[in-house]
Amino acid sequence: MSISTPPKLERAQAVVPRRSAMKWLLDAGLRRNLGLILALVLLCALGVLTAGDRFADSNNLMTILRLAAVTGVVSIGATFVITIAGIDLSVGAILALAAVWATTLSGQAFAESTSWIFMPLTAMLIGAAAGLLNGILIAYGKVVSFITTLAMMAAARGLAEIISDKKTQLITVDGFLQAVGGEVFGIPVIVVIFVVVAVAGWVLLNRTTFGRRTFAIGGNPEAARLAGIKVQRHTALVYTLAGLCAGIGAFMLMARTTTGSATHGTGLELDVIAAVVIGGTLLSGGRGSIFGTVLGVLIFSALTNIFTLNNLSLSVQLVAKGAIIVIAVLIQRQLAIRQSRT
Amino acid sequence: MTGLAGSHPALLQMRGIEKRFPGIIALHQVTFDVAPGEVHCLLGQNGAGKSTLIKVLAGVHQPNAGRIVFDGQDVDFSSPDDAIKAGIGTMYQELDLVESLTVAENIFLGHEQTRGGFSSRKSEQSKARELLARLGHPEISPDMEVGELSAAGQQIVSMARALSREVKLIIMDEPSAVLDSEEVANLFDTVRTLTANGVAVIYISHRLEEIRMIGDRITVLKDGTAAASNLLVSETPNAELIRYMTGRTISSIFPPVRSLDERTPPVLEVKDLVIAPGHQPISFSVRAGEILGLAGLVGSGRSEILGAVYGSTKAVSGSVAVDGKKIRSGSTVAAVNAGMGLCPEERKSQALLLDDTLIANFTLPSIGRFATAGFTDGAREYRASMEQIEKLELRPADPRREARTLSGGNQQKIVLGRWLSHGCRVLLLDEPTRGVDVGARSEIYQLVSELAGSGIAIIVVSSELEEVLGLCHQVLVVSEQRIVHRAPAGELSEHQILDLVMEGSTL
Numbered sequence: 001m002s003i004s005t006p007p008k009l010e011r012a013q014a015v016v017p018r019r020s021a022m023k024w025l026l027d028a029g030l031r032r033n034l035g036l037i038l039a040l041v042l043l044c045a046l047g048v049l050t051a052g053d054r055f056a057d058s059n060n061l062m063t064i065l066r067l068a069a070v071t072g073v074v075s076i077g078a079t080f081v082i083t084i085a086g087i088d089l090s091v092g093a094i095l096a097l098a099a100v101w102a103t104t105l106s107g108q109a110f111a112e113s114t115s116w117i118f119m120p121l122t123a124m125l126i127g128a129a130a131g132l133l134n135g136i137l138i139a140y141g142k143v144v145s146f147i148t149t150l151a152m153m154a155a156a157r158g159l160a161e162i163i164s165d166k167k168t169q170l171i172t173v174d175g176f177l178q179a180v181g182g183e184v185f186g187i188p189v190i191v192v193i194f195v196v197v198a199v200a201g202w203v204l205l206n207r208t209t210f211g212r213r214t215f216a217i218g219g220n221p222e223a224a225r226l227a228g229i230k231v232q233r234h235t236a237l238v239y240t241l242a243g244l245c246a247g248i249g250a251f252m253l254m255a256r257t258t259t260g261s262a263t264h265g266t267g268l269e270l271d272v273i274a275a276v277v278i279g280g281t282l283l284s285g286g287r288g289s290i291f292g293t294v295l296g297v298l299i300f301s302a303l304t305n306i307f308t309l310n311n312l313s314l315s316v317q318l319v320a321k322g323a324i325i326v327i328a329v330l331i332q333r334q335l336a337i338r339q340s341r342t
Numbered sequence: 343m344t345g346l347a348g349s350h351p352a353l354l355q356m357r358g359i360e361k362r363f364p365g366i367i368a369l370h371q372v373t374f375d376v377a378p379g380e381v382h383c384l385l386g387q388n389g390a391g392k393s394t395l396i397k398v399l400a401g402v403h404q405p406n407a408g409r410i411v412f413d414g415q416d417v418d419f420s421s422p423d424d425a426i427k428a429g430i431g432t433m434y435q436e437l438d439l440v441e442s443l444t445v446a447e448n449i450f451l452g453h454e455q456t457r458g459g460f461s462s463r464k465s466e467q468s469k470a471r472e473l474l475a476r477l478g479h480p481e482i483s484p485d486m487e488v489g490e491l492s493a494a495g496q497q498i499v500s501m502a503r504a505l506s507r508e509v510k511l512i513i514m515d516e517p518s519a520v521l522d523s524e525e526v527a528n529l530f531d532t533v534r535t536l537t538a539n540g541v542a543v544i545y546i547s548h549r550l551e552e553i554r555m556i557g558d559r560i561t562v563l564k565d566g567t568a569a570a571s572n573l574l575v576s577e578t579p580n581a582e583l584i585r586y587m588t589g590r591t592i593s594s595i596f597p598p599v600r601s602l603d604e605r606t607p608p609v610l611e612v613k614d615l616v617i618a619p620g621h622q623p624i625s626f627s628v629r630a631g632e633i634l635g636l637a638g639l640v641g642s643g644r645s646e647i648l649g650a651v652y653g654s655t656k657a658v659s660g661s662v663a664v665d666g667k668k669i670r671s672g673s674t675v676a677a678v679n680a681g682m683g684l685c686p687e688e689r690k691s692q693a694l695l696l697d698d699t700l701i702a703n704f705t706l707p708s709i710g711r712f713a714t715a716g717f718t719d720g721a722r723e724y725r726a727s728m729e730q731i732e733k734l735e736l737r738p739a740d741p742r743r744e745a746r747t748l749s750g751g752n753q754q755k756i757v758l759g760r761w762l763s764h765g766c767r768v769l770l771l772d773e774p775t776r777g778v779d780v781g782a783r784s785e786i787y788q789l790v791s792e793l794a795g796s797g798i799a800i801i802v803v804s805s806e807l808e809e810v811l812g813l814c815h816q817v818l819v820v821s822e823q824r825i826v827h828r829a830p831a832g833e834l835s836e837h838q839i840l841d842l843v844m845e846g847s848t849l
């Protein structure tokens with residue numbers, strides 16, 4: 001049995017631009033994030049102009065990265081959530097809960113007598129568990145993500161306050177402070193963790209079936225279901241991942257501040273969403289970029305750094321942040337439109 | 343390939359299938375058999391339950407009662423995943439692709455090719471390329487985003503996806519609705535290869551001539567029950583099929599073409615319209631009461647012409663005028679205000695509010711008329727919608743249903759009804775009978791003819807040449823974004839048009 005291949009008409013070829021692998025990489029990496037890279041370069045120029053050597057200094061660079069690390073790690077998880085067209089408002093509160101839980105007196109005593117590793121493990125476990133609860137409610141309970149995570153945001157923060165009795169818990173486990181709070185080859189460990197999580201997140205989203213299905217569910221959940229994908233289970237896993245990232249962020253913040261507190265991560269969820277969205281991940285789902293998210297986080301922490309170096313008030317920072325969000329998204333849109341035309 | 347039924351053990355047996363949706367019994371005591379290697383056609387009017395039946399089989403819906411035996415085993419599919427694993431591939435009626443993923447990613451969605459736990463883009467791409475070539479479409483690139491493809495291209499991808507797995511049975515729910523005749527021929531070649539290898543095919547279509555070409559046996563559904571089972575294609579005339587489907591006899595599907603007074607002035611005048619840079623200018627006019635047909639292949643630029651006339655895409659230059667008044671280019675608001683209405687090709691993405699009620703869908707362009715000082719009048723909207731439902735014989739006749747829950751053909755009628763209730767001077771119809779059953783189709787033709795009789799100018803784009811020739815006064819043959827021929831419908835034949843189209847495309 002042979003299949004005849006009738007002569008194809010030109011119209012068929014006219015609609016098919018070929019894309020090479022190299023061009024695809026450029027697309028995915030640089031070109032799609034051109035606006036962001038541009039913004040970051042401009043910001044750096046601004047930093048050098050206004051603060052000179054105090055900005056362009058390797059110590060200051062580490063300061064910026066340390067500032068970016070916690071938000072960055074949490075944003076990686078949030079990129080997955082937003083790619084499936086969900087939202088997670090509870091990451092800041094989950095971070096606080098995980099930090100408080102991992103730094104209770106009894107917990108610290110246990111870690112002291114066994115190994116410091118139990119502190120980060122506890123934080124990650126609590127984060128993942130809270131995320132899983134979010135995920136189960138959203139995927140199986142069919143409660144919309146906005147409401148579910150809004151409830152979790154209140155509940156987790158409240159629980160953190162109960163556990164800590166609203167007191168800041170000082171960390172006394174030296175092993176933990178040295179390991180996570182320290183440096184390797186002059187680079188803060190929490191910055192290394194950020195890099196590792198970002199790379200892992202990129203691989204997971206772009207190079208695994210898990211990532212592929214994440215895009216599919218965000219792009220068209222019904223089509224994903226019809227293709228035999230377990231949409232509910234996958235959704236639950238994505239929120240678990242977001243919770244896990246909040247847990248990782250929790251022990252990183254614990255190391256940075258040497259405390260566990262119910263006020264940790266207050267307002268973090270908005271920074272995270274802002275970073276993810278200016279990074280080019282669509283709130284409507286189906287498209288997400290880890291690279292973009294990382295750039296988004298870096299832009300915000302560079303901005304904060306420049307303002308601090310110039311002794312500008314927090315209020316001015318907020319106004320500038322708002323402006324940056326709008327400008328970055330506008331640039332992204334323009335580029336996207338131009339691209340779709342070519 | 344007749345007489346299959348007796349000689350082979352059945353591949354699929356569905357017995358006493360019952361499926362109820364809130365307020366409706368979609369399937370009642372349906373029995374359906376498929377033998378290995380046969381093409382079993384499923385016929386029935388819009389809303390008869392064809393898609394529901396195959397969705398029960400594909401694990402999308404769970405039946406309320408009934409038994410399914412597949413490949414010798416009792417099965418109970420609780421999700422699409424189960425059915426896929428059992429060897430049932432499905433091409434759904436409403437395309438089920440993720441537009442933001444690439445062609446290869448869509449083909450392997452749910453069974454991604456992996457190497458060492460990581461998805462392997464390379465092997466997916468080469469396998470996808472091979473599959474697409476087998477389907478006669480080597481020009482579709484695996485790393486293209488599916489959203490950039492035409493509806494026909496997407497259908498091919500959907501097909502490639504069904505073939506990408508080991509299957510014993512492939513379900514095709516109206517695959518030809520978005521394909522032109524050449525691509526249908528391609529599709530049939532593939533189907534023949536499949537059946538020669540023992541794969542069974544369930545084929546759903548409203549086009550009886552296709553069923554003559556490819557089918558072995560036919561089961562007809564009517565109002566959720568099997569009106570006739572296992573009819574042999576070779577022994578069942580069309581008239582009989584239509585009677586089983588509709589319960590009545592339809593002698594002629596086209597109404598007589600009304601004569602036109604040569605002196606009536608044109609309502610719509612298109613002058614030197616350049617649709618995109620580098621294209622040739624297009625001019626034509628349509629008089630009151632005239633039906634103008636645009637014939638050509640899928641992708642030849644017919645829909646683009648409608649889009650530019652309607653202003654949904656901005657033309658480079660040229661003018662469009664209704665009743666002698668020029669319309670601002672690129673403005674759908676101006677077009678609607680001037681009395682134009684468009685029923686677009688892709689009802690799901692371009693026309694319907696799927697999660698909204700039929701009422702909201704009907705009154706979308708004319709909502710202002712149902713409102714006083716900005717407040718809408720629900721009772722009047724309801725009455726107006728009910729009127730359209732009756733006129734179009736829409737089923738189920740409940741204006742408060744969500745558009746999503748209607749069968750494909752009935753969704754098409756909603757879009758038509760929208761402009762009928764709005765009332766217009768110029769009606770642009772893009773594939774108005776796609777997915778519409780024989781009975782409803784002749785009603786729509788009747789309706790279009792009556793609308794023209796009432797003085798409306800109508801343009802019909804259709805891939806079915808029979809439709810263009812049977813319904814229209816004047817025909818423009820479009821190929822490669824150009825008008826290659828114009829003639830009264832009475833002076834053209836299907837063959838001539840096909841020749842013109844092919845000629846035009848190789849120029």
Ligand SMILES: Nc1ncnc2c1ncn2[C@@H]1O[C@H](COP(=O)(O)OP(=O)(O)OP(=O)(O)O)[C@@H](O)[C@H]1O
Nearest residue numbers: 363368388389390391392393394747748749750751
């Ligand atoms: N999810 C749903 N919820 C409620 N009603 C539904 C749903 N799906 C289908 N129906 C109803 O079940 C009936 C059968 O619909 P189905 O889609 O099976 O028709 P069909 O024979 O495929 O028609 P068409 O030729 O128009 O595609 C219709 O009355 C439809 O409105």
Ligand SMILES: [Mg+2]
Nearest residue numbers: 393435749750
């Ligand atoms: Mg159907």
